[in-house]
Amino acid sequence: MAKLPFVFGPIAGVAPGHEFRNRLELHGAGVHAQTQAGISARQGEGAASIVLSGGYEDDVDFGDVIIYTGRGGRSAESNRQVADQTLTGANLELVRNCTAGLPLRVTRKIEGRSGSFYRYDGLYRVASYWAELGKSGHRVWRFRLELLPAGLLTDGGPSVAESNSPNLFEAAEPVLAYGPAPRRASTVLRVVRDTAVSRRVKALHDYRCQVCGVQLRGAVPYAEAAHIRPLGAPHHGPDALANVLCLCANHHVLFDLGSFGINDNLQLLGLPGRLITQKKHVVGTDFLAYHRGHFYEPLADGKPS
Template sequence: MSAYVRTFGEIPGQAEGKTYESREDVRLAKLHAHKQAGISGTAREGADAIVLNGGYPDDRDYGDLIIYTGHGGQDSRKQQIADQTLDDPGNAGLVKSQLDGLPVRVIRGFEEDSPHAPEEGYRYDGLFRVVRHWFKTRPDGFQVCQFLMVKVGTASDVPDPEIPSRPAAGPVLPPQRSIEPTGRTTTTVNRVNRRAEVVKNVKAWHNNRCQICDDTVELPSGSSSDAAHIKALGVPHNGPDVESNVLCLCPNDHRRFDNGAVYLTDDLEVVDALTGAVGKRIRTHPTHKIDVEYVRYHRACWTKIPV
């Protein structure tokens, strides 16, 4: 048996829409490394392919947009008996593909409970990118790692894809008070309509200085910073585009925050997820009121700390 050579992108001779009788046929076509595992990838190289075939009840398949559940924690009966972690090579591979912008081939199988699945066998359905990842605490108390994936080159291939008509499961949280929904612009899909004044206000209040480290990015045009949503916009989180859900961060801390390397306590203290150390409180501004509900939601995506 020849060694599998991990290739990112299309495989010559394997056109999108082509079908295969078995997982072994998929492997022999060099679309996926394994005959059983759902994720083809490693932490060092990244993930080049996944199979969507009914492996986890937490998966959601919307066609050009997929919420894919990672690997691990199941017994032989496919019952969840332990938490999933990023120590799993497949999960770590998908995170690397997200951070490095590597395309992931998606193969759908007949056992997937989805109108987009083939009636029999397996079908190669094109290239997707990993938009973000997070942890979801299931009703049984176990955590699973989830990945938001969108098909490359489709209407869903935007920074914050949404499916407002379809509910999607997320972390278990206390009931939230109602708030004005995020505006939407109707095109071929409903997309989040970011309000420019929200970003402008938050950056101005903090003078483009990071609320965590107090740094800014100096450019010839002046100082610069990122506006980071605490409860992410788009499916499945559907956070609102309001000032109380936005932090002013430097690019480094923005990436750390979005990927769970840091999170906040209810008192807005910064917790280093890698060490568990609790640091100083983020810098605040009297006009910038941060809603603790969004802080709790973000924390629930990365920890089991009670909200």
């Protein structure tokens, strides 16, 4: 069987609602690379797709929102958990989707009157993850998956934060699933865009901030790709390595707000120190100049900028 390329996001020619007779057809179309496993993931890169087939007793499917159970610890005979799950392997790659904003293709197995088939149902984001005791008393990892609006892509497409939809991920979930406490739908979401360029700049700097040198760590390291000249109108900055910095969340926000800038000699402006560099990552001085001209506001304290 030919090895298919590992692709995040939509597959050309396959729209939500597309039906497949079996797992081999799913594989052949490039929707799900595994012919048996429910999670298609690659170590260190993330998970590209999952298939919901009713295999895990703790899964809950509300349609637009899925509470998905990670891999491991299940008896193939009884479909019940017989051991604790660990945050390793494919489960860890789902965490990477959450921290990096990588989309996840979701396919459901449908049981019909004349037999079963598989239906591709679009792209979801991994909104959060946690561990808890499952129905069988074993520790499982849960992942909240939320449907992305049609046409919302990651590589070069609009981000979640750029959407004007007032109820972007409002889930039609039963009230009893939450208990008696009142809830309000939230539209404050993390940016989903995470391009190959963004992933490369993080890898080159080992997820360490180029300002403070800190590497944030949870189950996997976390950093953010900050575009020096912003993408999209009216700035039209390119998604190129020379236009991207690897920053921690705090310094990303401060940079976007213009709290500090960077001189052409890479000396920080508004903060002490110098930008941390890596020889394979050359920052474009024209982009730095654009940021200084459009965003950086030196403090009115008499200090030279």
